[in-house]
Amino acid sequence: MARDNEVTYRPISDYAIIGDTRTTALIASNGSLDWCCCPRPDSPAIFCKLLDAEQGGSFRIGPSERYAFSRSYADATNVLITRYSVDGGQFRLTDFMPLVTRAGRHGSEENNGHPRILRRVEGLSGECEVEIVFHPTFDFARAHTLVEVVSEGAVACGGQELLWLRSPIPLQKQGASRAVARFRIRSGERLDFCLCYSSRAEGLNDYPVDVGVLLNETLEYWRKWAGRCTYEGKYRSLVQRSALNLKLLTYMPTGAIIAAPTTSLPEEIGGSRNWDYRYTWIRDSALILQALMSTGYHDEAHAFFDWLESLCIECCGDLQIMYTIDGNRELPEQILPHLEGYRGSSPVRIGNAAARQKQLDIYGEMLDAVYFCYENMRPPSPEFWQILRYMADQAATRWREPDAGIWEVRNEPQHYLYSKLQCWVALDRAIRLAEQGRLEAELDRWQRTRDEIRDAILNEGYDAELGTFVQAFGVKTLDASALTIALHGFLPASDPRVRTTIVKIQEQLSREGMVYRYLNEDGIPGREGILALCNFWLVDNLALCGRIDEARQLFEKIIGYGNDVGLFSEEFDPVSGELLGNHPQGFTHLALIRSAVNLAKTGAQSAP
Numbered sequence: 001m002a003r004d005n006e007v008t009y010r011p012i013s014d015y016a017i018i019g020d021t022r023t024t025a026l027i028a029s030n031g032s033l034d035w036c037c038c039p040r041p042d043s044p045a046i047f048c049k050l051l052d053a054e055q056g057g058s059f060r061i062g063p064s065e066r067y068a069f070s071r072s073y074a075d076a077t078n079v080l081i082t083r084y085s086v087d088g089g090q091f092r093l094t095d096f097m098p099l100v101t102r103a104g105r106h107g108s109e110e111n112n113g114h115p116r117i118l119r120r121v122e123g124l125s126g127e128c129e130v131e132i133v134f135h136p137t138f139d140f141a142r143a144h145t146l147v148e149v150v151s152e153g154a155v156a157c158g159g160q161e162l163l164w165l166r167s168p169i170p171l172q173k174q175g176a177s178r179a180v181a182r183f184r185i186r187s188g189e190r191l192d193f194c195l196c197y198s199s200r201a202e203g204l205n206d207y208p209v210d211v212g213v214l215l216n217e218t219l220e221y222w223r224k225w226a227g228r229c230t231y232e233g234k235y236r237s238l239v240q241r242s243a244l245n246l247k248l249l250t251y252m253p254t255g256a257i258i259a260a261p262t263t264s265l266p267e268e269i270g271g272s273r274n275w276d277y278r279y280t281w282i283r284d285s286a287l288i289l290q291a292l293m294s295t296g297y298h299d300e301a302h303a304f305f306d307w308l309e310s311l312c313i314e315c316c317g318d319l320q321i322m323y324t325i326d327g328n329r330e331l332p333e334q335i336l337p338h339l340e341g342y343r344g345s346s347p348v349r350i351g352n353a354a355a356r357q358k359q360l361d362i363y364g365e366m367l368d369a370v371y372f373c374y375e376n377m378r379p380p381s382p383e384f385w386q387i388l389r390y391m392a393d394q395a396a397t398r399w400r401e402p403d404a405g406i407w408e409v410r411n412e413p414q415h416y417l418y419s420k421l422q423c424w425v426a427l428d429r430a431i432r433l434a435e436q437g438r439l440e441a442e443l444d445r446w447q448r449t450r451d452e453i454r455d456a457i458l459n460e461g462y463d464a465e466l467g468t469f470v471q472a473f474g475v476k477t478l479d480a481s482a483l484t485i486a487l488h489g490f491l492p493a494s495d496p497r498v499r500t501t502i503v504k505i506q507e508q509l510s511r512e513g514m515v516y517r518y519l520n521e522d523g524i525p526g527r528e529g530i531l532a533l534c535n536f537w538l539v540d541n542l543a544l545c546g547r548i549d550e551a552r553q554l555f556e557k558i559i560g561y562g563n564d565v566g567l568f569s570e571e572f573d574p575v576s577g578e579l580l581g582n583h584p585q586g587f588t589h590l591a592l593i594r595s596a597v598n599l600a601k602t603g604a605q606s607a608p
Contacts, residue, residue: 089126
């Protein structure tokens with residue numbers, strides 16, 4: 001049985017996510033809400049114990065004594081249920097965020113669209129002592145925070161922000177910024193706690209909160225949404241969970257999609273590879289859309305393409321690689337030196353300097369997503385087709401330029417193979433879209449340039465001496481991104497060059513049977529873990545090559561690194577199994593969905 005230790009770091013795998021498609025919160029197995037940014041996922045954190053166990057602040061409802069626990073999401077929903085067993089009995093904690101929909105009955109007319117976190121405690125057997133620690137730290141623990149106990153709970157203020165904890169249990173003030181309580185819950189008893197966010201200007205919103213009604217509505221919404229999943233294969237529950245997680249990464253007011261809900265969770269414990277992923281990458285979003293579309297979710301693609309269209313019209317088609325969720329181009333990278341970082345992994349960063357990098361792959365990924373989604377979408381408007389044409393023209397004009405590549409390395413630009421491949425994809429998909437939709441296009445020029453890129457990749461991106469495609473033109477280093485060559489239809493999986501590349505990557509980039517994305521120096525100190533995405537790429541390649549049993553075995557091994565509620569971070573340690581990097585990560589969950597779909601297809605095709 002475990003005992004909670006307040007000033008320690010919990011494993012990244014210990015965190016589950018809840019959300020309302022406007023923001024999210026991460027909750028540990030001990031009932032501690034250790035991460036939440038309000039009112040948006042890229043806002044300053046109001047709880048950030050995840051990045052500084054002593055200063056960061058949290059909101060815990062959990063056992064006050066030694067306990068055992070089990071937890072799961074309620075069916076196929078994003079409602080989290082944790083069951084605690086102590087010496088005197090058992091109780092259940094239910095955590096969720098009610099959704100605020102554009103036309104919902106609990107919409108903006110009631111709470112201005114601001115997040116609410118609802119926590120229900122129910123006694124299951126015997127009698128258990130439960131403790132509450134309410135300790136917000138606004139603006140990443142930079143704002144002076146005051147907590148005052150009131151008749152219905154506690155009110156916290158910091159800077160221009162307010163939090164109101166509505167509690168049926170009297171709270172006691174502890175210091176200037178903390179309210180605490182202990183109470184006993186008996187079998188059959190139920191207590192509801194509601195945390196409401198607002199600004200000082202708006203004041204405290206005194207609207208009625210019926211937790212039971214909101215819980216039922218939230219369960220109903222997520223069950224209906226998850227029920228639209230068209231995947232019926234062996235891994236349906238895991239695919240549904242990944243889709244539900246990707247849905248939490250969408251920002252309903254604009255249609256944008258973030259890469260992950262956290263910042264600065266390290267790729268190496270104690271290292272400096274700590275990045276802010278709370279933004280919208282064109283690449284990640286395009287791949288997430290394909291994963292969702294492949295399992296029956298089309299509305300998210302419509303919403304994102306609407307966001308992209310308005311963004312491109314505003315910036316005259318001049319795309320950068322990432323934006324804020326409302327389309328802001330400015331993401332200045334800052335270091336927060338007062339936070340020690342997860343388990344001492346500093347620096348803690350907000351913002352992302354990679355936004356100014358040149359990454360030519362974004363044109364291919366977006367045009368590939370549009371082509372993939374085309375059958376289930378309305379035809380592109382003339383304005384949107386102009387944007388797509390612009391992307392194709394950019395790929396045709398700039399493909400010879402060096403760039404920073406898919407991995408956003410911070411050294412000198414190179415002629416990365418993956419970027420050239422995606423420029424080829426951009427033109428190939430634009431040509432197909434134009435031909436199928438009879439849309440105006442410079443087909444002759446696009447076709448000629450597509451052939452030029454293909455020749456360059458085959459002549460300069462493949463090293464005959466090594467027998468493999470390489471990371472960049474003119475180098476002899478390997479990169480797992482070469483595994484996407486067959487996935488994009490550039491060459492068939494049966495091509496000897498593809499097959500030898502798979503073998504070389506397995507031989508030279510792997511540890512414990514898992515593949516690193518690369519092993520050469522990249523201009524950043526330290527090392528990183530295994531990127532799950534690359535290993536799902538390997539699953540897809542093995543399946544395409546007819547090595548179905550190997551593909552399934554590798555898939556099973558990768559999903560074994562997920563946590564107890566089916567969530568995955570960006571990376572993991574292949575030896576210890578520890579999750580690393582921002583959590584949960586969209587890249588990993590979209591790749592899981594895609595590999596499960598591919599295994600179902602190739603398995604069916606190879607069946608006697």
